[in-house]
Structures are given as structure tokens and as C-alpha cells.
Amino acid sequence: MNKLSPSMLSIDFGNIEENIKKVRDAGSDYIHVDVMDGVFVPNISFGPPVIQYVKKAAGDMPLDVHLMIVEPERYVDAFKKSGADLLTIHYESTKDVRAVVKLIKDAGMKAGVSIKPATPVSVLKGLLGEIDMVLIMSVEPGFGGQSFIEETYEKLREVKALIKAEGAGCDVEVDGGVSLDNLEQILEAGANVIVAGSAIFKNDIEKNVKMFKDIMNG
Secondary structure, eight states, rough: OOOOEEBBGOHHHHHHHHHHHHHHHOOOOEEEEEEEEEESOOOOOOOOOHHHHHHHTTSSSEEEEEEEEESSGGHHHHHHHHHHHHHEEGGGGOOHHHHHHHHHHHTOEEEEEEOOTSOOOOGGTTTGGGGGGGESSSOOOOOOOOOOOOOOHHHHHHHHHHHHHHTTTOOEEESOOOOOTHHHHHHHTTTEEESSSSSHSSSSSHHHHHHHHHHHTO
């Protein structure tokens, strides 16, 4: 099943609650929250207190929290307490990915693993059966509004083939530069969870969600 996860990076911060309710009521499946520490990526964003506020506004819509931070194992409990439902860490951010995945699952959340554009899909071998989602970054992580990296299509096909080969059942999420123009091609390549920021939160939010969902539901 295809799922839409609008990204908080592009939300109007003067109207967070109202905009979250708009994407929720229009039929979005998740709200995507990027957490950046200024070390793993050259930018700083939200922490647990903001996520707590977002969770309250989101109601029963799950929070898809993407950690772009070093040593994410230090904060698993904090993000659980703040309301994260699905916690995604970067393969490149920790020395022991499996140990962190276990921490996330033991805390009662779903676990995801993300890879940067330069990281090969092959690093995920043997891991896909242990996680709920793999996130393929289609831009360099850290900033919104970047252009989609064309090589991502091939990475999506590779990860789908690897999931099939390992008999895994994890979702495939793509994040960065997604628009109505490339959405169909992204879905065909193998993604089923779509993160979109400016393409959702610019102009008419409800209309944008509907147009995305129409394509995603085929």
C-alpha cells in the first residue's frame, strides 16, 4: 500500500497546528519530521519538545521521525516519549546499526534505516528482514527544496530486488525533490512511502494532498 508522509521541513511555522490538521484531514498517512543536529548534517531542526507538540496536533496520524544525528542510540527513549511512532536512523550515523534498531523496537516503535545518496544499497544486505522501512535519500540530507537525484531510480530498483531476495516485508520510503512530475516514476521504481515537503505545503494543501493520493492510489 502506498503512503504519503508530508515533510515538516516545508510547513508554515506560524500555522503548524492548522497545517498538520489539513494534511491529516486530506488523507495523509504520516507526518514526516526531520531531526538534524548540525553535526551529521550541516543544519539544525526540531527536537523532542517540538515533536511532542506535533504529536498533539497530529492526533491518530503516526509520526514518521527521521533522525539525521550522530549516535542516535543516545536519544531513542527521548523520541519514544515525545511521540515518535516510526524512528528512522542513518546507516552512516552509528557504529552498530543492528543494536540501535533493536533499541528502537524494544522501545515499542517501528524501525527504519536510511542511506545517503552516495551510500550503496549493498550495505543493507542482511538487515532488511529486521526493519520496518528503508529510506532512500534522493537529495543530500540537511535541507529542503533540493532537486531529485536521478540515480535514485536505480537505487530504488536495487533495494526492491534485495527485499525480494531476502524475503523481507519492509516499506521503501523516498525523501527529497519529490513532485507530481516525478511521482509516478518513483512509485514504478519501487517506493511505496512518499515524503514530500514544498510540493504539499505550498499553496493549497488539501488540493496538493489529493493530487498526490490520486496518483498513488492509481
